[in-house]
Amino acid sequence: MWKFANPIRHKILETRWPTAEEAAGSRLFRGIQIGRLEARSRTWVPAMVPWRATEDGFVTEQNLDWYRRFAEGRPGVLVVEATGVRDIPSGPLLRIGDDRFIPGLRKLVETVREASHGETRLFIQIIDFLSVKRRPEKEKYFQRFLTVDDHHRQVLLEITSQSAWLKAPDNHVREFLQNADDEIVDLVLRPSELEALRFGYRERVTDTHLKHIRDLPQELPGIFAAAAERAREAGFDGVELHYAHAYTMAGFLSAQNDRADGYGGSRENRMRLPLEVYRAVRNRVGNDYVVGVRFLADEVIAGGSRVEDAIFYAKEFAAAGFDFLSLSKGGKFEDAQQPKVGQAVYPYTGQSGYECMPTVLSDVIGPFGRSVPLVAAIKKAVNESGFTTPIVATGGISTFEQAEEILRLGQADIVGMARQALADPDWFMKVRLGRGDEVRRCTYTNYCEALDQAHKPVTCKLWDKGRRVLEPPPW
Numbered sequence: 001m002w003k004f005a006n007p008i009r010h011k012i013l014e015t016r017w018p019t020a021e022e023a024a025g026s027r028l029f030r031g032i033q034i035g036r037l038e039a040r041s042r043t044w045v046p047a048m049v050p051w052r053a054t055e056d057g058f059v060t061e062q063n064l065d066w067y068r069r070f071a072e073g074r075p076g077v078l079v080v081e082a083t084g085v086r087d088i089p090s091g092p093l094l095r096i097g098d099d100r101f102i103p104g105l106r107k108l109v110e111t112v113r114e115a116s117h118g119e120t121r122l123f124i125q126i127i128d129f130l131s132v133k134r135r136p137e138k139e140k141y142f143q144r145f146l147t148v149d150d151h152h153r154q155v156l157l158e159i160t161s162q163s164a165w166l167k168a169p170d171n172h173v174r175e176f177l178q179n180a181d182d183e184i185v186d187l188v189l190r191p192s193e194l195e196a197l198r199f200g201y202r203e204r205v206t207d208t209h210l211k212h213i214r215d216l217p218q219e220l221p222g223i224f225a226a227a228a229e230r231a232r233e234a235g236f237d238g239v240e241l242h243y244a245h246a247y248t249m250a251g252f253l254s255a256q257n258d259r260a261d262g263y264g265g266s267r268e269n270r271m272r273l274p275l276e277v278y279r280a281v282r283n284r285v286g287n288d289y290v291v292g293v294r295f296l297a298d299e300v301i302a303g304g305s306r307v308e309d310a311i312f313y314a315k316e317f318a319a320a321g322f323d324f325l326s327l328s329k330g331g332k333f334e335d336a337q338q339p340k341v342g343q344a345v346y347p348y349t350g351q352s353g354y355e356c357m358p359t360v361l362s363d364v365i366g367p368f369g370r371s372v373p374l375v376a377a378i379k380k381a382v383n384e385s386g387f388t389t390p391i392v393a394t395g396g397i398s399t400f401e402q403a404e405e406i407l408r409l410g411q412a413d414i415v416g417m418a419r420q421a422l423a424d425p426d427w428f429m430k431v432r433l434g435r436g437d438e439v440r441r442c443t444y445t446n447y448c449e450a451l452d453q454a455h456k457p458v459t460c461k462l463w464d465k466g467r468r469v470l471e472p473p474p475w
Contacts (some may be wrong), residue, residue, distance in 0.1 A: 017436025
């Protein structure tokens, strides 16, 4: 049962901000080595999709303004939004699937360098995703998308006891189902067909009857490697391979991946493609370039991967040579809410989505740092295996006191703050100067996430204040 977790929220809001001297001597603002790269502090702004690129995936002036504003706060590392590795239509999301995108991305790098006075390291998150269609109208689904076959006719025979269905024309079957009650439709359609009707068609990595899905293990290593090479040419300090949430690479890591071609089933097989992608990237960009990964500490879905799987993956990723491991949680399609007709299913609307981006409307645990115990367990296992690969904790981290405790207890090596940085990009500067009481605190209502779900330019209610403002106000 959900309720306002006021005691927990108030405890966090009542934090004591450090003096400038305390901040200067803290773990949070102490540099860290990431591969061969030195980051000025352990403050990290994870990737957020702001929906400001062109429909063709090019960098716009709004993108430049967006990242300039975050860079002015001078975090240790800023991660550019999930950027598509394929040169395919994907709406106003950045792309890196062709050389023609390099000039715009190079301009973005230059903008961040200038705004942060060279203090902020800039990574780019690169991602692949499979097809997801909008939920269709019932009439449209039955008339255009359903392929009628003997299965449907046989079930109709069993339901109605009318043998005429066995030879009925396709259009008769379609028309009958289009006007049938839900109970009958539930019996006649296969589970995948029901999902396509009520949630919209969605591809999975296990759809190996589709050639382009079957061929992913042969195609993706080269695609990711080429994207990483473009990132290096554009001037980024490193790349973060997106293996998390509801997207392609996370699908291969998922315990639900039962592919029978050596890329599914056991943990070892589920890791095979993610490691092959990493090796292709590393071979292309070299050992002197930062290559990190973001993956899930827990999928939070029935039959999904748990922290035990994540520990196994983390040790293998560290052994392979990843320069950092960034952990997230949930954000899956499998438990997402049913979308309205004409809208696509959104993977941050169910319980797994809540665990990924918790709100102040919470359970007794509260919205703050829900993933930290999992991150701590993963870090402990990685370190005990002899690896010192930096571990990044994210999710509901919003104050100096909270972040410093995570580092002090050794639960993570780096602390990532996305929504808090969105609320106040100057957070890091204010705290370092001993002016923490001026920080504009995120209230965790997920106003920003609602805009993301609607594919609208993301802003924060704390600086919108009733009217749309595309950048945070100056400090």
